[in-house]
Amino acid sequence: MKTRQDFEALDTADKLRALKKQFVLPPGVIYLDGNSLGAMPAATAERTRQVVEDEWGVGLIRSWNDANWIDLPARIGDKIARLVGAGKGEVIVADSTSLNLYKVMSAALEQVKAQSPDSQRRLIVSERENFPTDLYIAQSLAQQHGFTLKLIDSSDELPAVLDEQLAVLMLTQVNYRSGRVLDMQAITAQAHAAGVLVVWDLSHSAGAIPVDLLAANADFAVGCGYKYLNGGPGAPAFVWVNPRHADKCSQPLSGWLGHSAPFAFTTDYQPAPGIKRYICGTPSVISMAALECGVDTLLAAEPLGGMAALRQKSLDLTNAFITLVDERLAAEFGVRVASPRDPALRGSQVSLALAEEMDGDAYAAVQALIARGVIGDYRAGKPNLLRFGFTPLYLGFAEVWDAVEHLVQVLRGKEYLQPRFQKQGAVT
Numbered sequence: 001m002k003t004r005q006d007f008e009a010l011d012t013a014d015k016l017r018a019l020k021k022q023f024v025l026p027p028g029v030i031y032l033d034g035n036s037l038g039a040m041p042a043a044t045a046e047r048t049r050q051v052v053e054d055e056w057g058v059g060l061i062r063s064w065n066d067a068n069w070i071d072l073p074a075r076i077g078d079k080i081a082r083l084v085g086a087g088k089g090e091v092i093v094a095d096s097t098s099l100n101l102y103k104v105m106s107a108a109l110e111q112v113k114a115q116s117p118d119s120q121r122r123l124i125v126s127e128r129e130n131f132p133t134d135l136y137i138a139q140s141l142a143q144q145h146g147f148t149l150k151l152i153d154s155s156d157e158l159p160a161v162l163d164e165q166l167a168v169l170m171l172t173q174v175n176y177r178s179g180r181v182l183d184m185q186a187i188t189a190q191a192h193a194a195g196v197l198v199v200w201d202l203s204h205s206a207g208a209i210p211v212d213l214l215a216a217n218a219d220f221a222v223g224c225g226y227k228y229l230n231g232g233p234g235a236p237a238f239v240w241v242n243p244r245h246a247d248k249c250s251q252p253l254s255g256w257l258g259h260s261a262p263f264a265f266t267t268d269y270q271p272a273p274g275i276k277r278y279i280c281g282t283p284s285v286i287s288m289a290a291l292e293c294g295v296d297t298l299l300a301a302e303p304l305g306g307m308a309a310l311r312q313k314s315l316d317l318t319n320a321f322i323t324l325v326d327e328r329l330a331a332e333f334g335v336r337v338a339s340p341r342d343p344a345l346r347g348s349q350v351s352l353a354l355a356e357e358m359d360g361d362a363y364a365a366v367q368a369l370i371a372r373g374v375i376g377d378y379r380a381g382k383p384n385l386l387r388f389g390f391t392p393l394y395l396g397f398a399e400v401w402d403a404v405e406h407l408v409q410v411l412r413g414k415e416y417l418q419p420r421f422q423k424q425g426a427v428t
Contacts, residue, residue: 001327007320010397015304016313020394022297023230030399030406032376035204035349035389038230044293051289072288073279079295080229080238083307084202084221085212091240092275093288097203097224098133099253100239103278104220105138105170107241107249108197109145112167121167121195124149125158129381131176134201138170155182162194169196173211174204174347177379177387179339181209181347185216192217203227206238207298208314208348208391210307213240220245228348228391230294236287239278246274255280297393313392314348317400321350321390324404333411334358338385348390353383362386363424364416365407371421374406378428 011017023039025031031039055063064070077091084091094100105124112121124138128151135151142149147168152161155171162169169191174181184200191198200221205211207228213221219242225235241249250271256262258279260270271277301310322337329335334355340346354362362384366376369386376388388403410416 002323004398004401007397007401010316010320014313014396016301016309016392017396019297019301019304020396022300023394025394028373030374030403031394032374032388032390032403034230034391034394035208035227035347035387036377037226037233038228038294038391039394040232041230041293041297043296044232044290047289047293048286051286056285069283069285072285072292073283074276076288076292076295077238077275079292079299080206080223081240082302083211083229083295083298084206084223084240085210085214085216086240087214087243090243090246090275091238092278093225093236093238093291094279094283095237095281096234097201097222097237098137099280100222100237100278101134101137101199101201102141103251103253103280104199104222104239104241105141105168106145106252107245108168108199108220109141109147111245111249112197113145119167120165122147123161123165124168124170125161125166126151126170127155127172127175128153129175129177130170130172131201131203134170134172155187158187158190162190162196164195166194166196168199170199170201172201172204174208174349176204177338177381177385178351179204179347179349181205181340181345184211184213184218188216188218204347204349207295209311213242218242225291225294228298229291230297230393231291232287232294234287235291235294236284239275241275241278243274246277251278253280257281257283301393310392311348314390315343315346317390317392317395317397318346318348318350319343320397321388321400321404324401325350325352328404328408329411332408335407335411338383348392349388350390351379351385351387353385356383359383361416363428364418364421365410367421368410368415368418369403369406371415372406372410374403376403380428 055067073093076093081091202223206223221240225231254269258277338351338353366378379385
């Protein structure tokens with residue numbers, strides 16, 4: 001059994017350790033919730049101050065040109081493209097993940113109907129444990145377009161549904177509950193062989209694991225900016241469309257900035273070429289400035305090995321955590337790992353399930369941990385989960401040891417039974 005000193009030695013040898021200086025983290029806090037909201041980059045406060053006080057306060061409307069505000073969606077999109085295996089000019093930052101999903105799902109369904117108006121392909125398939133907003137958007141679009149949404153319990157069931165009735169497969173690359181990673185390239189190839197389009201949600205993979213959209217020959221992808229991209233609460237999202245589709249598909253939210261000549265102010269809509277047509281309205285400049293700071297923290301790892309190096313450290317962190325859980329929590333408390341144990345199938349998070357008789361105490365256990373300065377989160381379901389994100393940019397190995405020690409103390413002392421931890425907040 002390894003000691004805390006062994007984990008400290010891993011920190012000393014960590015070539016990515018200096019990247020933590022890019023972030024503002026409260027002293028005494030072990031932050032294991034970067035998979036839900038990334039930590040604030042140290043550059044963000046000054047950058048947003050500059051935008052507010054100098055560019056807006058002094059430059060006023062001139063800053064659309066002088067500070068290049070108008071270029072933010074494409075400029076940040078090009079930076080994100082380097083993290084997700086897309087080309088320059090193929091990713092745009094705009095709106096929220098939900099809105100972008102609505103855009104690309106609509107485009108995909110319209111493409112299916114245009115290519116085969118009399119086809120039996122009127123089925124959308126997704127996983128039952130996909131993030132709810134994805135399912136809600138798909139359900140709404142199915143009703144609008146005369147399609148049916150079918151949910152499968154696992155991607156293992158995909159071969160049975162890849163048939164002549166399936167039009168669009170909508171999947172999240174990393175499951176938000178379990179952290180399971182889907183094989184994008186293999187699944188996309190199987191879908192294409194069956195004549196099916198695939199929409200990928202990268203919200204839990206962009207900035208967490210290596211992604212290569214072009215190599216996978218994916219059709220459409222969306223993702224959020226506030227998790228592993230560290231863009232801040234409510235940060236703008238991003239959208240990618242394979243170049244082979246970009247000029248063929250229209251999206252339903254035909255806002256003025258997605259026009260081919262927005263400042264001509266014509267009364268008829270003509271879509272901009274390529275991905276720019278997926279912009280809808282005026283970009284949120286302050287939020288985008290913060291997002292760019294977050295994306296830059298990931299690009300700072302490129303000289304140190306980039307996403308491959310971050311992925312390796314992430315796996316080392318999660319492997320260490322799982323080992324400690326097995327050694328210190330499984331036998332005494334019945335805690336089990338609810339994420340894949342195979343590192344190749346696991347994203348940058350580990351979810352834990354308490355013993356069956358303690359399942360109802362999962363939320364309170366997380367709150368007791370937070371009170372100790374170990375910030376993870378809770379996801380309701382069957383079972384209820386304690387969910388921990390391992391962001392290699394700012395998390396160290398000794399913190400992994402300490403987090404497990406705190407959880408041991410919470411369970412051993414039954415701190416979760418305290419009334420203050422039982423009351424649920426509006427956000428869980």
